[in-house]
Amino acid sequence: MMDLAKGKGAALIAGRVTTINKADGQVTGVTYIDNETKQPTTISATDVVLCAGAWSSSLVPELPMSSTRAHSIVIYAKEDVELSPYVLFTEIMLPSGETVTPEIYGRTNGEVYVCGPGDDSPLPATVDEVEVHKPACQILWDSVTGISEQLREGTLEFEQACYLPLLDVSSGPVIGELSKVARRLWVATGHSCWGICNAPGTARILRNSIMGSNIPRAASSLGPSKVLPGMSDD
Ligand SMILES: Cc1cc2nc3c(=O)[nH]c(=O)nc-3n(C[C@H](O)[C@H](O)[C@H](O)COP(=O)(O)OP(=O)(O)OC[C@H]3O[C@@H](n4cnc5c(N)ncnc54)[C@H](O)[C@@H]3O)c2cc1C
Incomplete structure (x- = not known):
């Protein structure tokens, strides 16, 4: 563009x-x-x-204005896995009894994007200083690989976080x-x-x-x- x-x-x-x-x-x-x-x-x-x-x-x-931080991960599925270009809005109960609601986006290039809820971590001065909280990404990985063998066999490619702009x-x-x-x-x-x-x-x-x-x-x-x-x- x-x-x-x-x-x-x-x-x-x-x-x-x-x-x-x-x-x-x-x-x-x-x-x-x-x-x-x-x-x-x-x-x-x-x-x-x-x-x-x-x-x-x-x-x-x-x-x-205020903001909220949200985490996401990107998983690459194995080559022989065919992904549908759909979004899943999930409700998954973890073994701990906690219910999580990650969104799962399949993409036709073999990539699966998974994002989770927001938290109230304060906005850093610049986008370069945004911190990724590893346990938040681990919960995303555990929850989606817990319900999908195809994702479990995939490769975790990125763990990331970004801030949503709120009025x-x-x-x-x-x-x-x-x-x-x-x-x-x-x-x-x-x-x-x-x-x-x-x-x-x-x-x-x-x-x-x-x-x-x-x-x-x-x-x-x-x-x-x-x-x-x-x-x-x-
Ligand atoms: C996990 C997650 C999932 C999401 N899923 C969806 C979805 O499915 N559909 C959807 O529509 N939206 C989704 N969003 C929301 C979407 O990403 C945001 O609404 C959108 O990115 C906001 O765009 P923006 O350009 O206003 O801000 P940003 O994308 O945050 O861009 C702002 C830019 O300004 C730059 N900047 C900041 N300060 C300065 C400065 N002083 N000088 C120069 N540059 C500066 C930053 O570096 C940044 O590049 C999602 C967001 C998250 C976090």
Whole structure:
């Protein structure tokens, strides 16, 4: 997707944004630490889109946000195992009597993705500092291999964790112009556990908003007024 965007003139700069710059109530650009040079660099902009997931409120503290960490593992099934491209929402009773509810996603490339519930581990400063709690991954492995011989014979490929972005005041997401903070500052965050499915729709709402086109009626309730009281979504 990035290559397609580059073909249309976009450029990707990898870095960590430290400040969204403003003047006279309008965004003027961002300052970031460049991943390669490690130097603070400022880039000017007419519009800034904030979509830093659970970290969005570290850049705009007015956003009432929190986060939850969730673990997942990836298992590669043996070559002769044919996987169906379906999702299983399970309820599995462990020998201890505890019931766990991992989600199991079979993929046609032989990969099986398994994810578990969230915990309240505090959000680290950056995504590079997210810690994987091994026992949480062990529970995922034990529970799904306990019900499937095919998974038991598979190879554990990855153990990982990530943070879901949550809005404190609504079930989210929030998409639109944060004009109360700065004009032409756009936000798209708080997607909780549905950010993958909702990504294309989110991008469409943002594009229409930024370019001044109509947004779908269904999106009108997602504007920033729901998280920043007193703000208009017009
Ligand atoms: C285990 C698990 C299972 C899930 N399953 C599903 C599912 O089945 N379907 C579904 O739709 N969704 C699912 N989700 C939810 C989905 O992953 C999230 O809703 C989505 O990733 C949120 O997207 P985002 O872009 O807002 O945030 P993120 O994906 O967290 O991306 C934010 C990005 O911003 C970057 N960033 C942060 N701060 C800065 C900064 N200062 N400067 C520059 N970059 C910064 C981060 O490094 C990160 O790359 C799942 C999530 C988890 C944890």
